[in-house]
Amino acid sequence: MNIKHAMLGFLSWQPFSGYELKKIFASSIAFYWSGNNNQIYRTLVEMHRDGLVDVEVRQRENYPAKKVYAITDTGRSELRKWILSDPELPQLRNSFLIQLAWADGLEAPELDTLLAKYEQEVGVQLMMYREQERRKLINPSRTAREAFLWKMISANWERYYENEIEWVRSLRLGLAEIPA
Amino acid sequence: MNIKHAMLGFLSWQPFSGYELKKIFASSIAFYWSGNNNQIYRTLVEMHRDGLVDVEVRQRENYPAKKVYAITDTGRSELRKWILSDPELPQLRNSFLIQLAWADGLEAPELDTLLAKYEQEVGVQLMMYREQERRKLINPSRTAREAFLWKMISANWERYYENEIEWVRSLRLGLAEIPA
DNA sequence: GTTGCCATGTAAGGTGTTACATGATTTA
DNA sequence: TAAATCATGTAACACCTTACATGGCAAC
Numbered sequence: 001m002n003i004k005h006a007m008l009g010f011l012s013w014q015p016f017s018g019y020e021l022k023k024i025f026a027s028s029i030a031f032y033w034s035g036n037n038n039q040i041y042r043t044l045v046e047m048h049r050d051g052l053v054d055v056e057v058r059q060r061e062n063y064p065a066k067k068v069y070a071i072t073d074t075g076r077s078e079l080r081k082w083i084l085s086d087p088e089l090p091q092l093r094n095s096f097l098i099q100l101a102w103a104d105g106l107e108a109p110e111l112d113t114l115l116a117k118y119e120q121e122v123g124v125q126l127m128m129y130r131e132q133e134r135r136k137l138i139n140p141s142r143t144a145r146e147a148f149l150w151k152m153i154s155a156n157w158e159r160y161y162e163n164e165i166e167w168v169r170s171l172r173l174g175l176a177e178i179p180a
Numbered sequence: 181m182n183i184k185h186a187m188l189g190f191l192s193w194q195p196f197s198g199y200e201l202k203k204i205f206a207s208s209i210a211f212y213w214s215g216n217n218n219q220i221y222r223t224l225v226e227m228h229r230d231g232l233v234d235v236e237v238r239q240r241e242n243y244p245a246k247k248v249y250a251i252t253d254t255g256r257s258e259l260r261k262w263i264l265s266d267p268e269l270p271q272l273r274n275s276f277l278i279q280l281a282w283a284d285g286l287e288a289p290e291l292d293t294l295l296a297k298y299e300q301e302v303g304v305q306l307m308m309y310r311e312q313e314r315r316k317l318i319n320p321s322r323t324a325r326e327a328f329l330w331k332m333i334s335a336n337w338e339r340y341y342e343n344e345i346e347w348v349r350s351l352r353l354g355l356a357e358i359p360a
Numbered sequence: 361g362t363t364g365c366c367a368t369g370t371a372a373g374g375t376g377t378t379a380c381a382t383g384a385t386t387t388a
Numbered sequence: 389t390a391a392a393t394c395a396t397g398t399a400a401c402a403c404c405t406t407a408c409a410t411g412g413c414a415a416c
Contacts, residue, residue: 001275094270095181104326146284
């Protein structure tokens with residue numbers, strides 16, 4: 001999985017410029033890339049070279065020129081092929097768990113402070129996610145099914161954060177009961 | 181977060197050679213690096229250069245020499261510093277969610293097949309995780325608290341997989357109710 | 361008049377992956 | 389005799405990140 005297929009997905013929705021794609025990525029936690037120029041502009045050039053997208057350069061008065069990319073039939077079939085390919089396992093990298101693995105050297109208050117920070121950070125992230133969902137730039141709902149899929153994708157993220165908060169709470173309660 | 185602190189963690193438990201660390205990583209889903217040579221041996225050299233570990237070369241008959249790395253006081257204080265540093269947010273990269281985002285172009289049976297595959301793959305992963313936990317190479321439990329922490333770290337992973345399976349099941353049920 | 365938006369792009373580096381290379385010994 | 393284990397290391401490259409570079413216009 002790389003950013004290419006995610007970009008193709010957005011372009012299957014409607015044509016976009018690199019700048020617009022960048023904003024979409026940057027504004028979305030679920031589409032988790034940082035939305036940096038380097039990758040997006042390079043990937044667009046590569047996709048054009050491979051015939052997955054067409055470019056139209058729009059010259060505008062008083063504004064910089066804009067390169068608008070539209071998906072081609074080749075691009076659509078590549079996207080469909082990828083969508084039908086075997087799902088990869090999610091890759092979860094929670095460095096906090098690794099911190100915890102060696103945290104028995106800490107004093108009880110130090111450890112609890114750490115856990116409280118984690119709980120708070122995840123809580124903030126959950127709120128940010130909800131806020132972002134409220135005002136998100138694109139939300140395809142051309143069919144009832146598409147709307148449902150997007151709702152469930154969003155639910156997946158919310159569940160993850162909620163689950164994480166529950167977990168850290170039970171961890172803190174459990175630790176409080178262990179004698180020093 | 182990089183592999184360095186995870187390696188320091190293991191070395192704070194007991195001295196290991198690169199080869200042993202590699203096996204530990206390769207056999208652990210929770211310590212999620214692939215356990216490849218390149219990184220491990222290079223990182224050991226770097227950590228040695230930075231005074232975080234000492235090396236002892238053990239020559240043995242009929243076997244290749246072994247470089248056993250032991251954590252130094254500098255290493256321990258670096259580890260402690262990292263453990264007390266602000267937790268990073270978990271980074272979750274589920275490319276399947278991105279596949280789903282554009283999956284409304286699929287026929288209902290194609291989509292359900294995809295979801296079934298995901299459900300099955302996550303199920304397999306959960307079983308593999310449990311099996312791995314049963315026979316894991318290291319399981320520090322020098323104190324009741326340390327044992328509890330490791331149990332909760334493991335529980336975190338199990339919860340994630342279980343949650344994911346529940347989610348995909350409810351997604352499949354929901355889709356079954358949407359008219360074509 | 362400084363900040364932010366529009367819009368494109370480049371440079372450099374971090375972190376991780378797979379595959380290659382060597383060579384002896386043990387196990388099937 | 390073929391494969392796996394022990395043990396170290398290198399090469400090449402995939403993917404992503406932060407920061408830099410340019411330049412006009414709008415808003416405050």
